[in-house]
Amino acid sequence: MKKMKLHSLSVCASIVFLGLSFSACNDGGEGAKLFKAFNEDKNDYLEDGEFYEAVAEMGYFEAWNRDGDEYLSEEEWREGTSEYLGGYKVNQVEEFGEWDLNGDNQVTEDEFRESLFEVADKDGNMQVSEKEFVDLYKEGSSSKK
Numbered sequence: 844m845k846k847m848k849l850h851s852l853s854v855c856a857s858i859v860f861l862g863l864s865f866s867a868c869n870d871g872g873e874g875a876k877l878f879k880a881f882n883e884d885k886n887d888y889l890e891d892g893e894f895y896e897a898v899a900e901m902g903y904f905e906a907w908n909r910d911g912d913e914y915l916s917e918e919e920w921r922e923g924t925s926e927y928l929g930g931y932k933v934n935q936v937e938e939f940g941e942w943d944l945n946g947d948n949q950v951t952e953d954e955f956r957e958s959l960f961e962v963a964d965k966d967g968n969m970q971v972s973e974k975e976f977v978d979l980y981k982e983g984s985s986s987k988k
Contacts, residue, residue: 874977888970894963895956903959904952914949 907923
């Protein structure tokens with residue numbers, strides 16, 4: 844998995860994204876329940892496969908992929924960030940470039956999931972702990988207010 848440096852706005856985009864996929868809840872109880880549902884092997888963290896499955900189930904990529912092909916174009920990225928960020932003005936080209944891991948001017952579903960995993964994995968240990976997941980959930984829920 845390619846490591847990349849994400850700007851804080853990328854974190855905000857993903858946090859809002861996660862917050863939108865769940866009902867608002869400020870106590871993390873719902874986030875902890877969701878973590879347990881996605882943690883198939885019942886250890887203390889989500890491996891990338893478990894996290895990717897959760898992202899796929901939530902339909903993030905499909906929500907942005909308006910033309911239904913296998914890629915997010917820069918235009919789809921721009922529309923997705925505008926819609927899911929509630930009108931924030933962002934340097935979307937720079938953001939898009941950070942998530943386009945192979946530099947082909949398209950973001951595949953795999954690149955999308957990998958980038959979102961990078962955002963969630965705050966300590967960089969290639970695992971999303973329950974605390975990281977719940978913190979992400981709480982931040983996303985509170986950003987919807």
